[in-house]
Amino acid sequence: MSFREGRFWQPDVTVATVVVDAGRLLCVEERVQGRLVLNQPAGHLEPDESLLEAALRETREETGWDVRLTAFVGAYQWKVPETGAHYLRFAFAAEPVAHDPARALDEGIERALWMTPAELRAASDRHRSPLVWRVVADFLAGRRHPLDLVAQLG
Known part of the structure; x- marks a missing residue:
């Protein structure tokens, strides 16, 4: 492990979901530092949560x-050039089941x-x-792996 600023370094662990319906992708438009940007449904892994649970929760x-x-699409590592923050993203494929338009x-x-x-x-x-x-x-190129490739122990 690297040691930085008096503590052990670790990347932000995130999940993302590629949801496809009739050839269209479910995206989110979100405001980040005053800018309106596009993303997949994505977010951080929470304590005591599996990666699969996090993907379902963040999408909802x-x-x-x-x-x-x-399916599991892949794992991705990225370092933000401006801040040096590191992200480790686990991406999944999904299909829509039900929508709650009243959900905040x-x-x-x-x-x-x-x-x-x-x-x-x-x-x-x-x-x-x-x-x-x-x-x-990667999803469009056919990269799909079995979900059991992502294991949670304990």
């Missing part, structure tokens, strides 16, 4: 959609919207991070 909280996870969305989320891959790619200047398109590109 940010979009109002309950989904069924269908997480703070900062302006709205959930469905976009075609072409629309999302064309808006690359609005992506929250390079992780957004990389995860979608």
Whole structure:
């Protein structure tokens, strides 16, 4: 482990979900530091939560959609050039099950919207991070692994 600023360093662990319906991707438009950006439903892993549980929870909280996870897309590491923050993202594929339009969305989320891959790619200047398109590109390239590849012990 690296030692930094008097404590052990560790990256922020996040999950993201690629939800597809009729060729469209479920995205969120969120306000980050005053800027309106696009992302998958995504967020941080919480204590005592599995990665799969986190993916389901974040999708519900940010979009109002309950989904069924269908595959593990991949794990991604990214360092933010401006801040040096490190992220370790676990991405999943999912299909929509039910929507609750009355559900209040997480703070900062302006709205959930469905976009075609072409629309999302064309808006690359609005992506929250390079992780957004990389995860979608891998999904579109057919990268799907069994969910049991992601194991929780204990």
